[in-house]
Amino acid sequence: MPADENLSARRLRATLWLLAVIAVIAATIVAWPGAGWLRTDVRALLPDPGGGARIAEASRSLAAPFEQRTVWLVGASDAERAARAGRALAERLRATDVFEEVEAEVDRAAYERVARALYPYRHGLIAPDTAQRLEQAPAAFLRERLALQYSVAGAAGGSLTDDPLGLYNGFLQEALAGPARTATTIDSVAVVEGRGRHYAIVTADARAAGFEARAEPPLIGVWRDTLAWAEDESLTLHATGAPLYSAWAAQSAHGEISLIGGVSLAAIALLLIGRFRSPRPLAIAVIVIGAGVGGGFAGAVLAFGGMHLITLVFGATVIGVSVDYAFHYFSDSLRPGWTPEAGLRHVLPALRLALGTSAIAFLSLALAPFPALREVAVFTVCGLVASWSTVVLLLPVLVRPPASAPAPRHWPLRFAPRLVFVIPAVLVLSLPGILLLEPRDDIRLLYATPERLSADDDVIGELLPRPDANRFLLVRADSGQALLERQERLRPELERLMDSGALDGFRAVTDWLPSLERQRDNERLLRGLVESGRFGEYLRDLGFGEAGIERREAAIREPGPYLAPATALDVALERHRAQWLGCNEDDCAAAIVVTGAGEGDALERLAAEQDGVRWVNRIAAVNEGMREHRRLSLGLLALALLIVSAVLSVTLGVARGMRVVAVPALALVVSLAAVGYSGALFSVFNLMALLLVLGVGIDYALFYHCAPSAGRPTAALGIGMAALTTILAFGLLVFSDTPVISAFGMTLLPGLTAAWLLALVTGSEAWRE
Amino acid sequence: MRGAILIALLLLCAPPVAIGDTGELPELVQHETAVGRFVQRRQLPELERPIVSRGRFVYSAGRGLLWLIEEPVESRLVIDAEGVHQDGKPVRGGGAFAAIRPLFESLFSGDLGPLERDFSVTREDAGERWRLELSPRDGQLARALDRITIEGVDTPLRLVIAASDGGRTELEFTDVTHPERLDEALIQAFDRAR
Secondary structure, three states: OOHHHHHHHHHHHHHHHHHHHHHHHHHHHHHOOHHHHEEOOHHHHOOOOOOOHHHHHHHHHHHHHHOOEEEEEEEEOOHHHHHHHHHHHHHHHHHOOOEEEEEOEOOHHHHHHHHHHHHHHHHHOOOHHHHHHHHHOHHHHHHHHHHHHOOHHHHHOOOOOOOOOOHHHHHHHHHOOOOOOOOEEEOOEEEEEEOOEEEEEEEEEEOOOOOOOOOOOHHHHHHHHHHHHHHHOOOEEEEEOHHHHHHHHHHHHHHHHHHHHHHHHHHHHHHHHHHHOOHHHHHHHHHHHHHHHHHHHHHHHHHHOOEEHHHHHHHHOHHHHHHHHHHHHHHHOOOOOOOHHHHHHHHHHHHHHHHHHHHHHHHHHHOOOOHHHHHHHHHHHHHHHHHHHHHHHHHHHHOOOOOOOOOOOOOOOOOOOOHHHHHHHHHHHHHHHHHHOOOOOOHHHOOOOOHHHHHHHHHHHHHOOOOOOOEEEEEEEOOHHHHHHHHHHHHHHHHHHHHOOOOOEEEOHHHOOOOHHHHHHHHHHHHHHHHOOHHHHHHHHHOEOHHHHHHHHHHHHOOOOOOOHHHHHHHOOHHHHOOEEEEEOOEEEEEEEEEOOOOOHHHHHHHHHOOOEEEEEHHHHHHHHHHHHHHHHHHHHHHHHHHHHHHHHHHHOHHHHHHHHHHHHHHHHHHHHHHHHHOOOOOHHHHHHHHHHHHHHHHHHHHHHHOOHHHHHHHHHHHHHHHHHHHHHHHHHHHOOOHHHHHHHHHHHHHHHHHHHHHHHHHHHHHHO | OHHHHHHHHHHHHHHHHHHOOOOOOOOOOOOOEEEEEEEEEEEOOOEOOOEEEEEEEEEEOOOEEEEEEEEOOOEEEEEEOOEEEEOOEEOOOOOOHHHHHHHHHHHHHOOOHHHHHHEEEEEEEEOOEEEEEEEEOOHHHHHHEEEEEEEEEOEEEEEEEEEOOOOEEEEEEEEEEOOOOOOHHHHHHHHHHO
C-alpha cells in the first residue's frame, strides 16, 4: 500500500472522528435539560416497586411539598426562650440567600382562609369524635359546652354567635391539625416539648439548586454556621430535610470525583511520561480520556436527560478503563519497524474483543429494571465506545514511534507457581471470606450521611412525627364519594390500631372532607338536638333571644349545602391536597398517611382484609427488588462464565480455554472473599463490579494467550499499564464516603489485582509451553 | 473568682436584656401567689342579658392559674405551661384563645414580659390606681380582639376584653390575697382540673 494512500485514509478517519465528536456535542447541547441535569434524590435510584402508576403518583404527590423543605428544631429550657430562639434562627436563615422562604410563625392566615371558606357547610362538618359523643351523650356534651361558655377560655375562644356549640371550631381544630398534635403556639411560633426541652419549629424551603462544582455547597455552609451559632447561644439545634441530604451527597461526591479523577490522571501521566520519555503520549491519552468521559456524559444525557450523582462518580472511573485501549496502541508503537497501519492491525483484534466483552457485560446490566444500574451501564458503554473509536480513528494520525524510549523486554514471571497449585490455594483462602458474605439489600444504606444529620433526623422524627412519602395506605374506589366512605369505614379500624400501639397517628382526606353521607349524618345529629329542644334550651340558658334561636334552628332544619370535593380542594392546605389523587374516569384514589407505623405489618394485615385498600411500603418493595436482582445477577454471572468457557473451549481448545477462564473465575472468588472479609456492603451493586472483573479478567488473559510471539513484550507492557491504571482508579473508590461506591471499590481492587496476577501466571505458563 | 465576676456581670446586665429595647415597660408588684374571688360578665350584641359566672381563682408561679367556677355551674379551668384544660379535658380554640395564656400569666405574676410580645402596653396612673391598655400588635390577633384594659391597685382588680365582634368580657377580682403557701386542697384542685 502506498504511503500517500495510507495517509489520506488516516486523515479521512480522523475527519470522521471529528465530525462524530461535533455531532455528539451538538446533540447533547440540543438535549441539554438545564439546571436539573444532575439528580441527587435517592428516589431517582429506585426501581419501580410495582403496584402501577397510581402508587408512584401517590408517592410523588405526598413528597412534593417536602422536596425543598428543611426543618429546624431549636430547643431551649423553656418554651418562651425556644420561641425567641425560633425567631432568631429564622432571621439568621433569612439573612442567607439559600432559602426561598423561611417560616417561624404558624401561618394563621391560611387557617383563617379555610375557616371562612368552609363556614357555609358547617352543619355537615363535625369532628368524628365529637359526632360520636353528640350521638351517645348529647346532654353531657351540652353541659360541658355550657360550662366552657362561663369560663374565660370560652370567652376568648371563638365566636359564640357564629358557632354556638363550638362544633365548627372543633372540626377545624381536627381538620387543620399539624403533624405534631402536641404543638403549642407561643408568640405565633409553634413549639413542641420533648426530651426535657422545648423546641421551636422553623421550616425553610431551599432554593432549587443545580449541582455546583464547589467544595462546599452553600446550604452545608449555612448548616454548619447555624450549628455553631446554636452552640454559642447554648441552644439545642436539630435539622433535617431532603435538600440537606442532597447538598451533603453533592459535597462528598464533588470531593471524590476530584480525588479519584485527579489521582488516576496523575498516575497515568507518570506512567506515560516515564515509559515513553515524551509528553506526546500523555497529550494523546488526555484526548482519549476526554472522549471517554465526554462520550459517557453525552450518552447519559441523551438516553436519560441527565444523570444521578452516583452515575457521575462511577463515570469518573471510566478514565481508568478508557485509557487502556490507548495503552495497547502506545505499547505496540515501541516495536521496531512500527507503522500506524501495522500497529492498528496488531491490536485491533484484541481491542475488538476487549470492547465486545466489556460492552456485553455492562449492557446486560442495563437489562435490570434499576435506573441507577442502567445509567451506569449506558455511561460506561458509551464512554468505552467513544474512547475506543478515538483510538481506532484518531490515534493512527497522532501517534509517532517514540525516538528515545527503551524497547520493552520480554518479562514473563520466571518463578510463577503453576496454576494447578494456585487454584486450590486461592479457593481455600477465599472460602471463609465467602462464607462471611452478608447481603444487605437496603436502599437506605447506599447513601452517605454525616452522623450528625442522621442523628438529628431521628430526633426530629421523634419530636415531630412526619408522615412518610414512601409508606402509606392507598385507598381506591370507583367514585369520589365511594372513596370517602371507604376511608371513613377504615377510621375505626385505624383507631383500634392506634389504641393497640401499632400506629401513632394518621391523617386522611376525610379529616377535612367528610363524605356526603357523613355530612348528612352530622346534619341529622344537629337536627336531633333541635327537635328535642335541647339546642334551644342551651341558647336560652346563654341569653340568646327567641328570634336568634329560631333563625339558627331554621338554618339547621334546612338541608345542605354540602361540601363537594372540588370546593374543599380549592382551599385545602398544600400538605392536605397532596393526599387526594383524584379520579381517572372511575378510578379514584387517595392516600392515608401514617406516623409511627414501623414497617407497617399491622397495616398490611388490615389492608389485606379490606376491599380497595392497599398498604404501600415502597422502601420495602425496593429492597425486595434489590434482593431479587442480586440473586438474579449472581445467577447471570455464573451463566456468563459458563458461556465464555464454552466459547473459549471451542476457539482455543479445552485446555487453553479453561486456563483463560480460570483467570476471571478465580478473580471473582477473590473479589467476593474480599467483600466478605472487609464487611463492605454486599448488594446488587457489587454485582456490577463483579461483571467488570469478569470482563477485564478475560481481556487480560486473552491478551497474553492471543499475542503472537513477536508481540509478547509489547502485549505484556500494554496489559501491565492498563492493569495498573485501572486498579488505581477503581481502588481509590474504596475510600469513598458513600457506602455503595466504597463497596464497588472493595470488590474491584482485589478482583482486578487478582485478575492481573493470575493472567501473568497463566500467560507465563502458556508462553513457556 | 473570674466565674464570680462573670456571674455578677450577667446579673447586672440581665434586666435590660429581659426588657428588650422598649425600655419603658411599666412595672407591677410581682407576687408568687394570688388567691381571690372573681365575677365574669360576658356581653354579646345579640344576647339579651350578660352571661355571668362567679367563683374563685388561684394563681401560683409554679403551677399556673386555676379558675374554680361556682355559679351557675361548677367547673374547673386551669391555664398553665401545658395549655388550657377544663374539667380534665384539653381546650383548644380560635379567636383570641392563643393570647389568654400569656395574658393571665402576666396579670398575676406582675411580669409584663410575656404580654409585651403580643400587645403594646401603655400605663396610666391616677393616685394609687393604675390602668394598663393593651392593643394587639399582630394583625391576626387584632382581627379577634380590639383592646384589653386592666385596672388595679397593687394587684389587678378589673379586666375588660373587648372583642372585635362587639363582644365584651369583664372580670372583677375581689378579696385578693397573697398567701405564703397554698392550701393542700388548692394544690390538689390544680391536678384535678388538668
